[in-house]
Amino acid sequence: MNLHGAAATRFFARPDPGTAGALIYGADAMRVALKRQELIANLAGPEAEAEIRLTRMTGADAKADPAAVTDAVKAVGFFPGPRVVFVDGVTELQAAPILAALGDWAEGDAALVVTAGSLKKTSKLRKGFEGHAKAVAVALYDDPMGQEEIEAAIAAEGLRLTSEARRDVEALAAALDPGDFRQTLTKIALYAGAEEATPEAVAAMAPATVDAETDEVIAAAAEGRAQAIGPLMQRLGGQGVAAVQLVIFATRHFQQLHAAAVGGGVGNLRPPVFGPRRDAMDRQVRGWGAAKLEQALALLMETDLTLRSSSRAPQMAVMERALIRLAMMARS
CATH class of the missing domain: 1.20.272.10 (Zinc Finger, Delta Prime; domain 3)
Structure with a gap:
């Protein structure tokens, strides 16, 4: 399945627990990193790393040991709970072990989260994830954040804004990378505390240099x-x-x-x-x-x-x- 826009935003925020895999790709490494971080947290929970339910490897690791990805997806964790296998920086040359693991996926296996740079329409990785019944492929472009993404980021910080401050925050979203924007929202939330954030608070916390x-x-x-x-x-x-x-x-x-x-x-x-x-x-x-x-x-x-x-x-x-x-x- 190929997701984009609001559907992709909803998937990252509330992924299906039965998801077999997700391919997140795009030229902007920051956008890709933020989205895979959000997805892994929502698939496996905040304690996945501590409970050894998250396995990390690179595309080069997968190519060096083609069975490693499938073994990790099939492994039984010591702690109960959903598991994720994360493979970072995959290229077309490293697609075979990834697609083999996805093809062997069965209910109860770990979800396979894969990140990559820009991929062409003819990409084997794209076709493999788009054509799988329980997997998704999401392309991230260098477009400004959409309104739904902005609202989700504001809600995640528990931030209350005056109407004027909201306009300023939306202007920041158009000017900043998603990572910078989220960090700025965190600072605004800390600055405002329990109070409603004003345009002065936004200006004080906006990045300068x-x-x-x-x-x-x-x-x-x-x-x-x-x-x-x-x-x-x-x-x-x-x-x-x-x-x-x-x-x-x-x-x-x-x-x-x-x-x-x-x-x-x-x-x-x-x-x-x-x-x-x-x-x-x-x-x-x-x-x-x-x-x-x-x-x-x-x-x-x-x-x-x-x-x-x-x-x-x-x-x-x-x-x-x-x-x-x-x-x-x-x-x-």
């Missing part, structure tokens, strides 16, 4: 400027930026570099990149090359898994170490 500094620390890693990373991370931490948000943005940036490296240059990227950022990305692509960019993406995937695991390591320190390692790779 966070995006620029996020881009700057990722650019420092991509350009080998390791000495700049520490001070930038301190500022971002003080502004409340989450390490998970940083790893998603960094992954998206390096995915763009890799797409340019294998696709003939920055000028061939869609959507296009303009101005000084295009010149900077062009230099980064030439400096890295496709092979090293694949190593960088593997490092970021490992970091993302660490940040979302039950590890007690300080998350911003884990992210800073990853960015410094990327800077060292850029220099080598």
Whole structure:
């Protein structure tokens, strides 16, 4: 089944417990990550990670051990409750073990949640999930959030808004990435407390320079400027930026570099990149090359898994170490 628009929003919020699998794909890594996070939480519950009812792996893991996905889907958990097998960053080259596991799915097995980048209509992954009676495929595009998504995000924070503040929040939704928008709503809710939020509260919590500094620390890693990373991370931490948000943005940036490296240059990227950022990305692509960019993406995937695991390591320190390692790779 292929879902989009309001139907997709309702599925992420209230998925059918008998869902066999879901393929979430799109060019915007942040949108994909947020939706799969919401879906997994609503399929398996907030304690799935702690109760070992969530199994994580990458597309590369699935390709290296083709039986691993099916084994994970069929495994019997120690704790009672619904189980999810999450496979991140799958490409067409890694589709076979995913589709084999989906084809073998039976009632009582774990739900299979798979994420991918942009996929063509001829994609085997898309056809496999769209054609399965108990699975769905959802494409996420870089469109502004719809009214139903905005209302769901406001309700999730328990936020009450004056009519003027609601107009301001809707304007923010059109201007911000979904991750930034949700983080901003959380700050507005904390700022307003039990009171109805006013336009002043929205203005006070709206992001100002966070995006620029996020881009700057990722650019420092991509350009080998390791000495700049520490001070930038301190500022971002003080502004409340989450390490998970940083790893998603960094992954998206390096995915763009890799797409340019294998696709003939920055000028061939869609959507296009303009101005000084295009010149900077062009230099980064030439400096890295496709092979090293694949190593960088593997490092970021490992970091993302660490940040979302039950590890007690300080998350911003884990992210800073990853960015410094990327800077060292850029220099080598």
